Amino acid sequence: MAKEGNFCYEYWRPAVTADNVVFCFDGEHLNVLLIERKNDPYRGHWAFPGGFLEEHETLEEAARRELKEETGIEALYMEEIGVFSGVDRDPRGRVISAGFYSVVAPGTKDLAVAGDDAARAVWFPVCDLPPLAFDHAEIFRKAIIHLRIGFHLIPIAFQLLGETFTIPDMQRLYTDVFGHGFDRRNFQKRFLNLGLVDAVEEGGGKRGVPKHYRFNEEAYYALRKRVMKF
C-alpha cells in the first residue's frame, strides 16, 4: 500500500475507525442497530454503524458523526468500550477500531432509518442477533457488559425508558440487559425505596393497572455520591 496515496508518513500507520453499538428499548425488548453489508468482505453479514476517524475530530465525535450520517440518529448517551486492534480483524488491511455504545430515546426505533448509500439499517432484539461481520460479535459482547456497568452507575436506564414509564416496563428492560429475570416485588421495592422514581398522578395505580413513574434525577445524584466507590 506504500507510495500510493496522497498522505505520506515517515513511519507506518494503521487506519483508525470508530464503531458504535446503539441500544434502543421499544417497551418490550432491547434492540441494537445493524447495517447490512452489500459487498465483500462479509457480504450479507451485519455490522455496527461506524467509519474512519477524520483529522479534526476525536474518536467519540467520529462515532457520533458516523451514526448521524449513516442513519440520521443522534445518541443521548455514549461511552467508550475499548479498542479492538487484532492484527487480522479486517481482511483488507490493518484497521484498529475504537468501540462505543450509545443509548437513544425509545421512539427512535419506529423512525425510518435510511442508509446513506445502498446500505440497509435494521433494529434487532439483542436476544436474536444475525451473524456479525469482522470481530463485531466481540464488540457486542463488550458493549453489553459496559451497558450493564452503566446501569449500575448512571441513569442511562431512564434515557432508554423515556419521560414516563411503568415499573414492569423497567423490569422488562433490566431482564433483557442482564439476561436473567428478577423477582417482581423486590425489583419494584428496590427502586421505590431508593426514591429513584416518582409516581406521576395521571391514571393507573389501581391493582392490575400499572402506575406511571418519572425518573428523579436529584435522588439519583445523591445516591450515586453515596454509593460510588471508584
Add this chain to the structure above:
Amino acid sequence: MAKEGNFCYEYWRPAVTADNVVFCFDGEHLNVLLIERKNDPYRGHWAFPGGFLEEHETLEEAARRELKEETGIEALYMEEIGVFSGVDRDPRGRVISAGFYSVVAPGTKDLAVAGDDAARAVWFPVCDLPPLAFDHAEIFRKAIIHLRIGFHLIPIAFQLLGETFTIPDMQRLYTDVFGHGFDRRNFQKRFLNLGLVDAVEEGGGKRGVPKHYRFNEEAYYALRKRVMKF
C-alpha cells in the same frame, strides 16, 4: 506532513501509540513508573512509558513491548483503560493513544531501571506525582479508577503484594489505591471470612507481630463466580 515519508495512504491517518501506567507496591506505598522527558515538548516533565504501534502487533502487545524496551520490566497483569484522542493532545501532530495499566511484582521497584536512551525512569508514590506531560494526568486518573475496579474483580491486589504478605501490608496498599482509610478490624475480618487468604505457618501471629498470609486462588475463583454480575 504529506508526501514526505515512505508510507503513503489514500486517506489521512493518525499516529497511534500505547501508553502504560505501571503500578508497584513497595510495602509502604503504591508507586508508578515515570520517564523524564529530555526534549521539548514538555521538556522536564514526566510521562508514562509508551510508544508507537508497530505493524505486526496489537495495542496491548505494543504496550508490553515498549515497557520492556524502555525499562526492562515485564508486567504481571495488563488491562486497557481507554483511548485518548483529543485533537490537541500532542503539539507535534495528531496522535491517538491507547492507555493501559499494568501491575508488576513487588521487588521490581528496587531493580535498577535503565532507560534505553538518555531517558531516566523513576518510581513515584501515587500520592506525590510530579507534573505530567501531554494529557498523562488524565490517563493517570483513568488508570487508578480502573485499578480500583480491578481490585474488586481480580486478584491483582495479590500480584502487587507478592507470594506472602501481612494484613497490614494489604491495608496499606488498599489505602493508597482507594485514597481513604479502612477500619483495621473490619478490613481483616472481610478477607479472613471470605477465605481469600490462608495463614502461612512460619512465625508471627503473636500480638503485636503480624501474621503472614498467602493468597488462596481457589477460594477467589469460587467467590468471583458467585459475586460477578456482569
Add this chain to the structure above:
DNA sequence: TCAAAAGTGTTTCTGCTACACCCATGC
C-alpha cells in the same frame, strides 16, 4: 514504662432474598 502495632470479639443496622396475599381487567 509507655506508646504503637496487631490479634480477637460483639452489637447493630441495613439491604437483599424469598415468599403470600389481594384486587382490578379482559377473555
Add this chain to the structure above:
DNA sequence: GCATGGGTGTAGCAGAAACACTTTTGA
C-alpha cells in the same frame, strides 16, 4: 368466572459498620 398482571407486606439472613479490649515489641 377465571386467568393474567400488578399493587402491597412480612420474615430471615448475610454483609458492612461501629466500636473495646488485650498482648507483644521496642524506644
